[in-house]
Amino acid sequence: MAKNSRYRALFSSDWSECLAPSGPFDCIFFNYPDLKEPLTQVFRQYTSNVISLGEAIHRIETLMPGPVTEAMMDAYLDAAYGTYPGAAEFIHWCGENDILFMLNTTGMRGYYQRVLAKGLLPHVPALSAHPFISYPEGPTDPHIFLPLLEIQDKAANSAAVAEKYGISAGRIMVMGDSGGDGPHFAWGAQMNALLIASRPKASLEKYCAHRGIAIHHRIGTADEPNIANFMDMIPWVEAYLAGTEPPGKAHS
8 A cells, every 4th residue: 555545445436326316417407408308318328338428428519508507507406416325424434434435427527526515425535527517626626536538437547546545456346336337347356346236227237247247235226226325335345344255256
């Protein structure tokens, strides 16, 4: 581990429909309601690995009639922000226990900048997100921002943060929900990471099954996303870091 690093592990998590019931483009069609149907279709296509994230953003750029300003983003958050149970509490727990919690998502950088500026989440040390909507840097921004331009960048950005802080294989946890998280899970499997599926969709189950990737834990279901609390993951994390539950065996 790096000499000046206080972190003993990395927890890298998706956001949209994983930590929260929202999608990455909700802030856009909240302000431009006519775009809801086409943007929802684009979201489903890239999270199912039908089109690339780059192609998705290109399609969105051609549809948008104007920007999403900070005031427009704040209006969306005031009206619609929410997370699944225990999300903020788990992020706080990670910080208190020297685990670097990283948001690693195809969502827009500006969304998370405003979420953190409004105090809706505890401090997040690292953010991997798309820069399509971004605002000037502020004091509550994560210390590390890594642009995520394609799905494969999730793995590359997690690897970069792990290397920066000297976090080795076997000290990494990855959480996601859809096939778009598949390449991140594949990298995690190579790193002996603990793999957690939150409200897993069939696309993630299929991606992992076809490649022999063991999902170690599942929390919540796509049909009933609010039935589980992220604080229930703490025993899994502690067992993994203690070496009493090595990855490789799948659990329900």
